Amino acid sequence: MAEEDRSNTWQPFVAMLAIELALAIVNVLFKKALDDGANPLVLITYRHSISALFLAPISYILERNSRPKLTFRILCYLFFSALLGASLSQYLFLFGVQRTSATFSCAFLNMAPIMTFVVALPFRMEVVDIRSSSGITKVLGSTVCIAGVMTLSLYRGSSLLNHPQLSPHAFSTTARLGVKRSTGQWVISSMALFLGTLLWSCWFLAQSYIGKLYPCKYASTAFMSFFGALQSAMLASLSSGRNLSMWVLKDKLEIFTIVFAGTVCSGLCYVGMSWCVKKRGPVFTAAFSPLIQIFTAMIGIPALREQLYLGSLLGSVIVIVGLYVLLWGKNREMHESIKKMAQSARDIEVQEAKVEVVAA
Secondary structure, three states: OHHHHHHHHHHHHHHHHHHHHHHHHHHHHHHHHHHOOOOHHHHHHHHHHHHHHHHHHHHHHHHOOOOOOOOHHHHHHHHHHHHHHHHHHHHHHHHHHHHOOHHHHHHHHOOHHHHHHHHHOOOOOOOOOOOOHHHHHHHHHHHHHHHHHHHHHHOOOOEOOOOHHHOOOOOOHHHHHHHHHHHHHHHHHHHHHHHHHHHHHHHHHHHHHHHHHOOOHHHHHHHHHHHHHHHHHHHHHHHHOOOHHHHOOOOHHHHHHHHHHHHHHHHHHHHHHHHHHHHHOHHHHHOOOHHHHHHHHHHHHHHHOOOOEHHHHHHHHHHHHHHHHHHHHHHHHHHHHHHHHHHHHHHHHHHHHHHHHHHO
């Protein structure tokens, strides 16, 4: 029993570390594919199509005897979940990646825990008692994170890296004009990344509810991927019309990217995150988001020769500080709750003892 408890303790941590590393790899691969001219909606469509084909037989084999009845209500929830976590949020994220960098875009994913916490408040999935130290700490963490978001969005700053390929033309007139033209895109991309992260946070909460309603993680992820592929294909068709050439993959890297993203990320990672949400809750799962940026920077900066700007670094640090202030507050809240439960149990025992004495 003790070994099983220890296993349940460390397994979610290991799962989330592996998930964040896989997501970082696929973000770098997507950035490379987008730089080569790939359509983001086409990539998302292929990604989720492969995910659905990959998970459908697995869900049939592993969950055919335990799967509850699939009702129209459950299908509607899964369709809405796909809209939040598989199509719109990923399109907004790739929109931002295409116009900035993989490392900068992943910085916005650090906001997922704070946004998850804030969005959970109206649904009473999270509570804030401003009379307690833990409640004040959680409000403070959220405020610090918002300051980090503003820094990321509005302040770019100077480049902290000097890649060799940027010389001797880095300070030419053409380069300076290019920087000016990209300033407006930087703000627009930041807004898209912010909105995409908000939808991603809403997906955590929706998944927490769907996991109770339809606890088959393989089947639910397969349905979500299927709906995500349909939604992305419809958006791609509406935005590009009958341009069939955009659906043709150009090279082996694009094929590898969508296969890796569809099987490992959209398939296994979604299953893993759904399992972690069920085990430890949505805020715990979202708390590992900063690792994506760290892993992406470790891979993307040397591989893609991306720039790292002062504003991105400062904003990321502020967001991460706010995140862990929030988590510290939640940890204190948990200990306070345990103490109150223990005190209540002792009070009940005392009352029962008094009743027995009176009865005797």
